[in-house]
Amino acid sequence: MNLPVRVVVPAALVSLLALTTLPAAGSESDQGQSQLGKINHIVVIYEENRSFDNLYGGWEGVNGRSNAPAGKTTQVGQGGTPYTCLLQNDVNLTSPPLPADCHDTTVVGMPFSSHFTNAPFSIETYIPKDARTCPQPGVFAAHGLMPSPANLPGGCTEDIVHRFYQEQYQLNNGNQNRYTTGSDALGLTQGYYNTTALPIYAYLHQGGHPHYAIADNFFQGAFGGSFLNHQWLIAAATPTWPGAPVSNNSIIDSNGMPNGKTTNASYSL
Structure with missing residues (x-):
């Protein structure tokens, strides 16, 4: 590799990124070390609580x-x-406000209508980047805000649950088909952004662009939110809570769906 490498990943271990430049054959270790020395920078972009497909899937x-x-x-x-x-x-x-074009009677126990069929969709089609849907400091909106001059600029959506048991439930033994059922944000889990329209994409794909790698097969180190994965990014370890009260333990059903979460504020220091 003769040019500097830019690495774009949602979350990754630096050692993993560096090793990707080494040759597979052990007899070429000296050459591999020489190639590794030509890398000037390793940039880790840690996008909190986002899946790869949500941001980079296109x-x-x-x-x-x-x-x-x-x-x-x-x-x-x-x-x-x-x-x-x-x-x-x-x-x-x-x-409303969107037209109810799709009608469902199959699963949830009662009929419901929606604008969305059972497929991934572009969030920006409905909540563009120039929409004023972001809450002011101190304002909590569990399911988002309608556009208003009183809101902050930006196409904000509601938050999506990202917890230990919920993520495993959503993966469903690799079938990856219970994201909607296992989320407090329901169908929003199937939304994505067209980040090919961003300046960074144009920059990385123009003439004379820098070399870069994108870790499209990298997976988070631990089930849960970004705080736990921050710790795995640095230490590859999970904090423990010895003697945690039994009343704080999660109870899961036969499908692995939990009824709550366990936290300890002391680990947020």
Whole structure:
């Protein structure tokens, strides 16, 4: 590798990124060390609480959304029956204000209508970057805010649950089809952003662009939110809570769906 390398990843271990430049054959170790010395910078971009496909799944040449078989994107209820539509609760994605084009009677026990079929969708189509849907400091909106001059600029959505048991439930033994059922944000889990429109994408793909690698097959070190993965990024270890009260333990059903979470504020210091 004769040029500096820029590495773009949602979250990664620096040692992992460096080793990707080494040759596979052990007899070429000296050459590998020489090539490694030509790397000037390793840049780790840690995008909190985002999946790869949510941000980078449409980039050229990546193992992204276009490679996902329908069986891995079609969302199912807890019993395994596919939804016809995606139920939404972000106030900018519900019907109304959006037209109710899809009608579902298959899973949730009662009919519901939605604008969204059971498929990934572009968030920016409905909540553009220039929408004023971001809350002012101190304002909590569980399911987002409608555009208003009183809000901060930016196309903000509601938050999406990112916890230990919920993530494993959503993965569903590798089927990856219970994201909607296992989330407090429901169908928003199937939304993505077109980041190929960002200046960074144009910069990395223009003539004379720097070499870069994108870790499209990297997975987080630990189930849970970004705080735990911050610790795994640095230490590859999980803090423990010896003697935690039993009342704080999560209880999961036969499908692995939890009823709550356990936290200890002392680990946020």
